[in-house]
Amino acid sequence: MDIRFQPALLQEVIDSFIEKTEREGDPTYYKEFHELADPIYEKYTLEDREPEFKKLYQYLFGTWGFSDIINSAFDEYPILKERVGIVLIKGVLKEAEEGVDILRKWGAVEQDLAKQFEQKGLKGVGIKLIPRRFYDPALSRYCRHELMHIADMLDPEFGYDPDTKVGQNPGEETLILQRYRVLWSLYVDSRLERAGKEMMLTKQDRFKEFRSWYRKIPPPQLKSVFEGLWQTETFNHSELVEMATDTLRVMDRAIDVEGGEVPETQNKVMLMPGFPCPLCRFPTYSWVEDLDTKVEGYVLDFIRENHPGWDVQYGACDRCVEVYKLRADGVM
Incomplete structure (x- = not known):
């Protein structure tokens, strides 16, 4: 099973983690980063720095244990490691955008690679996380929970x-x-x-x-x-x-x-909010319940005449009750 992280996510995780730990009084990660990053500025031209920094972020992401969190989560589900060919992990800005799902469209996966997975009957899994989730102790619980959803799907x-x-x-x-x-x-x-x-x-x-x-x-x-x-x-x-x-x-x-x-x-x-009224068929959030005690008998009989098979247990929206009362009284 191939696990791939979006390069921009790796950089965001490392940069924000360095900022967080330094702010909390621990300069260890800041110093380690600059010990490795400063020589890149000295040895490489502007055009050649990008691939070197990409390697650096990949190295630190693994060395500092962030990738282990995802690997450990999959270790709890051997069946997924058998049935999943690739896992794509990308960053998002908001918690509401986070999620784990089966890839229905391969998207960023190269077509040739996608064909290899499909020929083997393997699936792709997409994981979306906000960067700070990687240094949140709840990430392991989150992944464990979400991957059981994936196991159910498969x-x-x-x-x-x-x-x-x-x-x-x-x-x-x-x-x-x-x-x-x-x-x-x-x-x-x-x-x-x-x-x-x-x-x-x-x-x-x-x-x-x-x-x-x-x-x-x-x-x-x-x-x-x-x-x-x-x-x-x-x-x-x-x-x-x-x-x-x-x-x-x-x-x-x-x-x-x-x-x-x-x-x-x-x-x-x-009688659930948002469900259709049995009389007008429109969704309603205003049900009239206990109709046999709240509405006159002749009105209920009038409704039954116009809607064979209906009875008080099926309820009605407040608008219909009002309209049928007026009709039963000969007003409409």
Whole structure:
């Protein structure tokens, strides 16, 4: 497996690390750099310095242990070293741009080299990191977590499909994809905990993240649902998509735990923000729930007449409830 670092990233990591350590009172790295860099200025012309500095940054990046962090992360996943032909690591400016993914387009990899990988059935992996991440103690945890995602992607039993279509509108799609990300990360960290390895986030932090995306689940039930998810040993891509799409499928995973409550999900409908109203079919964030207690019976009957098969359990948006009340009263 070939690991390649973007030259600009190497320089940025070394320069920022030197600045950081010198600012903190440790001039060791500053002195070592200049002991090697100053002769380049003396011996080479301006045109010839660039390749020499490139070699210097590569040397220091390895000598100071930055490349070992990535190598060690892959050592934890022998299956990746068998199935991945090349790893391209480049720098980004913002944390939001960071990530690890399978290369669907080879991009910077030479075409001849790309063909060699494809002929052998090998994949390419792209890693995007901000430079200061390399001297952040959390980098090992981050790589361990993200590489398990990659291992899942390459596992036929997981059945990862990046082209899966979700949602009936952009708002619903965003919600489902965010929930999918939360569920998959929960699945990754739960396996790392069982393996006795340091996780990216603690179990408690994963619970808080899960809770923020499933606010419709009552707190006692939420605890039982989360614990059921955490203790599940295997999920696949389709199951995660299904749970991200349908809250009831998540609630089906609940188990008995102290202080928790196993929900009754049979024949229950969850009214999720951003999902389409069953009457007007438009996405809504303003559901009217408990219609049988909040809306007059004759209005509900009028809605049923106009929408055969609909019932109060399916809910309706506040706009539709208002409109159908006016129609039932003969105003519209």
